[in-house]
Amino acid sequence: MFTCSACGAKYNGQTPRWRCDCGHYLHFTSPGMFPKQELKQRPPTLWRYFEAFGIASRDNIVTMGEGYTPLVATEIFGQEVFLKLDYLCPTGSFKDRGTTVMLSKIKEWGIDRIVEDSSGNAGASVSAYAVRAGIQADVYIPAYTSAGKAAQIALYGAKLVRVPGTREDTTRAALAAAENAFYASHNWNPHFVAGLKSLAYEIAEQLDWETPDWIVAPVGGGSLFLGLYEGWRDLMDAGYVTKFPRLVAVQASNCAPIYAGWSQNLDDVPAIEKKATAAEGISIAQPVKGKDILKAIRATEGVACTVTDEEIWDTLPLLAHRGFYVEPTSAATPAAIKKLKAQGIIKDTDKVVVELTGFGLKATDKLIEHYSHLFS
Numbered sequence: 001m002f003t004c005s006a007c008g009a010k011y012n013g014q015t016p017r018w019r020c021d022c023g024h025y026l027h028f029t030s031p032g033m034f035p036k037q038e039l040k041q042r043p044p045t046l047w048r049y050f051e052a053f054g055i056a057s058r059d060n061i062v063t064m065g066e067g068y069t070p071l072v073a074t075e076i077f078g079q080e081v082f083l084k085l086d087y088l089c090p091t092g093s094f095k096d097r098g099t100t101v102m103l104s105k106i107k108e109w110g111i112d113r114i115v116e117d118s119s120g121n122a123g124a125s126v127s128a129y130a131v132r133a134g135i136q137a138d139v140y141i142p143a144y145t146s147a148g149k150a151a152q153i154a155l156y157g158a159k160l161v162r163v164p165g166t167r168e169d170t171t172r173a174a175l176a177a178a179e180n181a182f183y184a185s186h187n188w189n190p191h192f193v194a195g196l197k198s199l200a201y202e203i204a205e206q207l208d209w210e211t212p213d214w215i216v217a218p219v220g221g222g223s224l225f226l227g228l229y230e231g232w233r234d235l236m237d238a239g240y241v242t243k244f245p246r247l248v249a250v251q252a253s254n255c256a257p258i259y260a261g262w263s264q265n266l267d268d269v270p271a272i273e274k275k276a277t278a279a280e281g282i283s284i285a286q287p288v289k290g291k292d293i294l295k296a297i298r299a300t301e302g303v304a305c306t307v308t309d310e311e312i313w314d315t316l317p318l319l320a321h322r323g324f325y326v327e328p329t330s331a332a333t334p335a336a337i338k339k340l341k342a343q344g345i346i347k348d349t350d351k352v353v354v355e356l357t358g359f360g361l362k363a364t365d366k367l368i369e370h371y372s373h374l375f376s
């Protein structure tokens with residue numbers, strides 16, 4: 001079931017739809033819950049939580065065995081943490097959690113042609129899953145998008161459309177093309193967030209249903225963050241856990257609308273001035289779901305915080321020295337631990353989970369450029 005985030009209109013979800021008739025985005029409500037006691041017999045993919053995703057028939061599942069990524073204990077900045085290695089999903093980012101469920105629903109709806117706009121990881125993920133499902137995908141990217149990302153999108157088999165101008169121009173072009181195809185945008189599609197709920201389910205299961213004190217996660221458009229929050233709410237409603245973890249929303253200091261809204265105690269995100277940042281995956285100045293993200297932070301007694309590009313570049317090698325190779329966007333999240341500890345927000349004895357979203361190999365060009373002194 002879908003409920004409009006603005007006017008409250010409800011839709012049964014049986015026919016294709018990506019937003020409300022009033023133009024706002026839709027919330028997804030899980031139709032049921034997975035039976036906890038059966039999980040041990042199920043394969044180790046996120047489809048072990050099938051009942052929560054709103055897919056009617058298992059025949060429509062489009063999967064590459066995504067999810068159930070390792071949760072590994074390590075230490076960073078003197079803090080014991082569990083790293084959630086979501087960069088090990090099939091296309092190299094956590095986006096596959098949302099895409100596998102979104103594309104399964106699109107297949108179930110009988111759609112054979114979609115458009116998506118993205119500048120990176122979501123485009124690669126949608127390309128891979130759509131083509132695998134036999135669905136034609138046109139992925140719109142800004143003309144300035146780096147060659148490596150364009151290559152991954154094109155090689156999976158989507159039709160790549162390069163749009164001159166800004167990121168916003170790309171969205172406009174994709175929306176115009178959506179007159180003749182379904183708009184499968186990861187920022188709008190309610191089943192994308194449904195898939196992200198699996199992150200909450202998995203962390204809970206992997207910690208033997210014990211709630212950590214903190215989950216530290218990046219926020220760009222906020223699908224990941226809201227999936228985490230709504231997934232945990234499902235676990236509470238089902239009685240599978242007894243409390244919420246406090247959620248930390250991490251943003252880049254050069255583009256931090258959620259941090260601005262949170263620190264100024266606002267209900268919605270204010271307009272901000274956006275500057276360039278190494279954390280391109282979370283560089284979103286006007287997140288559509290800003291209000292809900294702020295609510296989720298406050299509902300869990302969480303916090304928002306920012307990290308500078310310098311802190312990101314300093315943290316990436318620290319992770320690599322422990323064997324975890326992530327892209328700059330993904331290093332922003334663990335970078336926040338240093339500040340949160342120094343401010344006494346996270347304590348030595350706290351149980352902390354840190355989400356790692358994107359693989360280092362995604363950004364090889366940037367890593368070569370930035371760390372050239374290490375190997376020249």
Ligand SMILES: *Cc1c(COP(=O)(O)O)cnc(C)c1O
Nearest residue numbers: 121220221222223224281357358
């Ligand atoms: C998309 C992305 C994010 C941000 O996720 P949202 O759901 O948009 O908040 C963070 N890290 C990486 C690597 C991403 O690709």
Ligand SMILES: [Zn+2]
Nearest residue numbers: 004007020022
């Ligand atoms: Zn509405």
